[in-house]
Amino acid sequence: MTTKLAPALASLAMASLSLSSGAMAQQQPAEDIDSTELSYPVVITPTRLRQSLGDVPASVTIITADTIRRYGITRIEEALRLVPGMVVSRASGNEYKINYHGTDSVTPRRLNVLIDGVSAYRPGFSRVDWPLLPVALEDVDRIEVTRGPNSAAYGPNSMMAVVNILTKHPKDVDQGMVSASVGSHHENGATARLATKLGDTHLYATADNRRDSGYDHITLRGGAHDSTRVQRLNLRSATDLGAASSLELQASIVDSKRDIGYVQDVFQTTDPDIKNTETQVSGKWTRALSSNHELQIRGFHDKLSTKQTWLTCPYKALLVPAFRTFILDNANLVTTIIETQTLSTGDPVRDAQIAAQLNTILAPVGGILGGFQTACGTTDQNMVETRTQLEAQDTYVVSEALRLVGGMGLRYQSADSGTYFGGKVGNTVRWLFGHAEYRPTSATTLNVGGYGESNSLGRSTFSPRLAVNYHLGEGQSLRAVYSQGTRTPDLGEVKSNWTETVTNLSPLVMGSSTGRFHFYDGNPNLTEERIRSLELGYLLMARSAGLTLDSRIFDDRLTQLMSAATGIDALTVTNSGRVRLTGAETQLSWDFAPRWSSWLSYAFLLNRQASTPVETTQYSRHSGGLGLSHLLTDDWRLSLASYGSTGNGYKESRYARTDLSASHTFRLGALPSSSTLVMSYLHTPVINTYLYSVGAYQSSYNDRLSLHGTVRVAF
DSSP states (O other): OHHHHHHHHHHHHHHHHHSOTTTHHHHSOHHHHHHHTOSSOEEOTTTSSOEETTTOSSEEEEEEHHHHHHTTOOOHHHHGGGSTTEEEEEEETTEEEEEETOBOOSSOOSEEEEETTEEOOOTTTOOOOGGGOSOOGGGEEEEEEEESOOHHHHOTTOSSEEEEEEEOOGGGSOSEEEEEEEETTTEEEEEEEEEEEETTEEEEEEEEEEEEOOOSEESSTTOSOOOEEEEEEEEEEEEEOSSSEEEEEEEEEEEEEEOOOOOSOTTBOSOOOEEEEEEEEEEEEEEEEETTEEEEEEEEEEEEEEEEEEEEOOBGGGGSTHHHHHHHHSHHHHHHHHHHOOOOOSOHHHHHHHHHHHHHHTGGGTHHHHHTSBOEEEEEOOEEEEEEEEEEEEEEEEETTEEEEEEEEEEEEEEEETTTTSEEEEEEEEEEEEEEEEEEETTEEEEEEEEEEEETTSOOEEEEEEEEEEEEETTEEEEEEEEEEEEOOOHHHHHOEEEEEEEEEESOBTTBSOEEEEEEEOOTTOOOEEEEEEEEEEEEEEGGGTEEEEEEEEEEEEEEEOOOOOBTTBOOOOSOEEEEEEEEEEEEEEEEETTEEEEEEEEEEEEESOSSGGGGTBOOSEEEEEEEEEEOSSSEEEEEEEEEEOOOSTTOOOEEEEEEEEEEEEEETTEEEEEEEEEEEESOOEEEEEETTTEEEEEEOSOSEEEEEEEEEEO
């Protein structure tokens, strides 16, 4: 092994300098590199260095564009079902709740999502709007999922895992491509991409349009009002600025409309549909300072505008400022009054005292009798969120035994909403990161790294990671990893001043057409959520047998979790949550015959010591999937995939689905073309989702069977 490994390591070290870490896997796919140089596939996400799977300090799942096409996968969200331990729940047609190892499904935000290294997180409430991601599925080259804390490389919000969606490099796409799809649930879409070269610049533009009608039934007020319409335009270019430098530019605009049947307003009378417009621009400049030294500078700016208005008819009492103090002091009683419209504690004397107190407070709206009459008007949850970031990264190869990467960054982000914040709020984030890969022997790799961050919302954090990989022999390695991760509070958790303002009131309330009800305040004393993780892993890659196996056992302790509810009876969030996650995972890919390929994923998870049932709302003791694909002829392929989870969490249900896809490649005249038909059978047609304000609700389809067809033409 030693004689083969040494030149491979040298080649790996030098290759990391010629390309930026964000473009490495795109300009030269890992599969091609692997076939000529290395014993393992190559990834870039875990450490920001280009490393083989046998040397990375983490478990990694790679989902290629070929796998996505082979199994007829139509959404990035659904592709993540291939990842062991990944929880993918579709609460409504336009709301996916995705988290690694689950925990809090109400606001799943402990998983970082990157698109070519740029985080897709929203600064206001740390959410990921999966259906609105600014990338078309046709542009995805591969998805790298780092399973386990990766705050040491990408900072807070990379607490549980990192999903890095890598798009196709402009040099690697067809000159033109069009595709169209149609399916059940009024799902249809169209994509067109054009590519060209102008001097030393390669570029392409992709236009994408998607829509679907969502579920047939949802047991919430408003029912299955959950259609989605999304339009995307993406531009990407790569320019060679000479022998030693390059410039990559990207720009995108996403326009969408989502039908929403319910928000946390028990008085809504019309649908609070959402219109979003997002624009993003980014650039990455890479310069080879020498044969073993590279500098990369990346910047981006993102702006998201959200428009959401509806008609609401609250009780007049809620618009009386003094009533807020009464709510805080008598939360249970207020809930009873709203639900039953009766005032009774069982103690006549106490009832009389409360009635007198309420009559005094509500005198401006006619006392108790007038206070619990309604007034109707318009309210909104409009918001504008922005992020501007600049980061510098330096990669240096000291020798064949030592590689270093480090850098610093600065980000300013803001959220402007009269409802959520009472205006505009923002914060500044600064960070330093570094990672060292050291090979003391030909069989041993040490990875040491850390990420320090200063956030104006709270105290500074540091997330370290230490790992050792030991190569047992050709294609086999063991790894042991210790890491810590964090998730810092977002603007909503710290600076919320959530006030529902109702305008155009009819009838007038206290002589005014505008009224306000203060709903929720942020907690400026919040600190970061933390995870401490231990992992032991084994990787086997038998090239001659077409077999790759990755297994691991882990123990994760999550503390200081912000898992408290927000509602009338819980108006503050604290760091009192905790949970312990222990288990084992395995993933297998096996091309066991010339025309056969397969994959297998399985996760066993124990969710223990949870401080609140909320931290078990995305928990399955057993989950996984199985795929089998057969190339029937040179132009016909048949693939079968099945996914399932046992749904052991609070208010959760099991999930099981089987997909059968048939694909055909052909020529439309001289143009290479393909068609795919996918038949999906939903073994469990009813999905449960938990919300603080309503408890569990159900979403379902009328039919368990659905169809989806796609035609693609390249030119």
